[in-house]
Amino acid sequence: MATEYHVRHFQEELEHVKARLLEMGGLAEERVRESVRSLTTRDHGLIEKVLTGDAPINQLHIEIDDRCFKLLALHQPMAVDLRFIVAALKINTDLERVGDLAVNIAEAAQRYLQHPPVKELIDIPRMADIAQRMLRDALDAYVHRDALLAQRVLDEDDELDALKTLVFRDLLAYMLHTPATIEPALDLILVSRHLERIGDHATNVAEDVIFMVSARDVRHHQGEGA
């Protein structure tokens, strides 16, 4: 008949939140990959897929917020549990924005493909790789409560920012030399800007992980030298 039970069902609820956030992170990462691939391979079908495929992430956004809201209201979590849920709420918002930025990249790709290619794309795929890696590492850090990995994500953001500046200067030269490239080149600049923003969201996630693990707030360079 009955067995003995000592598992706190609250912990099970936290695991549900974690699983849903991971699912959302996986979707966001995939959409970033597809949006950049649609640009580099000039794939109109893939553009369409990204443009119309935002619903699952949006649904998860609402569901995770709802779960966290109820956990806060009904379980009055404390200490690491409280930090876990507050972090989950913020990470949820960041991941949803990453999903939106993938749509923005696909929109820019759609406009870009109406013109002949400005140049061979080298730095933008590199930026995409870094942004996706940052996102993946930030989520791994969240799952494994790994503050060191989270710190590595913060360090990688500088590389992404530097590449964005490089892309801008590079394309500026094309635009000055050949004014016909201004319109498509601006779209590539926008793509690099969106990728840099994705890196910023991964950075936010990593900062939340550090707060969750060690209760240390490293945002806006607080806690440096501490």
Added chain:
Amino acid sequence: MLIRTQPRPKTLTSAAHAAPAPDKIIVDRLNFFYGAKQALTEISLTIPANLVTAFIGPSGCGKSTFLRTLNRMNDIIAGARVDGRVAIDGQDIYGSGNDVVALRRKVGMVFQKSNPFPKSIFDNVAYGIRINGLARSRGELTARVEDSLKAAALWTEVKDRLHESALALSGGQQQRLCIARALAVRPEILLMDEPASALDPIATQRIEELIYELKREYTIVIVTHNMQQAARVSDFTAFFWLGKLVEYGATEKMFTNPTEKLTEDYVTGRFG
């Protein structure tokens, strides 16, 4: 202020329970008097099966009195009087010719202060089985005692000392023993009147987890002055005030967006 009678929660489904729960207890316009003093006024609500329903409200609001009307525990109070209807599985428990003993076997109760008999752990749990003649053999009795202790999450701690005095157990263990004793006669409904208010936080957490697990097999009604406990353990919450039912609904709604201002003031600690 308008206080409405509420025959049933706004919704009988919640995220955790997609299928509507069947009604177990239906209370219709119940009034209760201690002599000339009216303690409960026109209470109407429906308690769903296999879920946890919590009654909250400030001291003296009538929540414990109401709980005790559900297994006629108030009958023993001189001058107490009830009118209205309480139906369990469709049968009016205050109807003529009703067997109160059978009712209390079906509707078990656990009190604020654990009250084990001054007997062994085994005999405490076996007591109700024996006096009701529910076991045909020693082996069956032993099996039922073991099952009840396991259901109350106490078996591991006491299995090697079943014949020691129950009074040697800790407060939290004594309370789980009382739950095991209540479960031993296989009730369908378990009424719990402040079951954890005398316990420390760890023992309280174990009781709360137990409540969460027991609802698979029992309909549970719990009175608590601890609002956070109601939030943690219950599926539906009823808020009582001055002997009236102010609001009754899904616990997550009651604690995140109650309909009545009075409920909101109470759950946010603005009064009570």
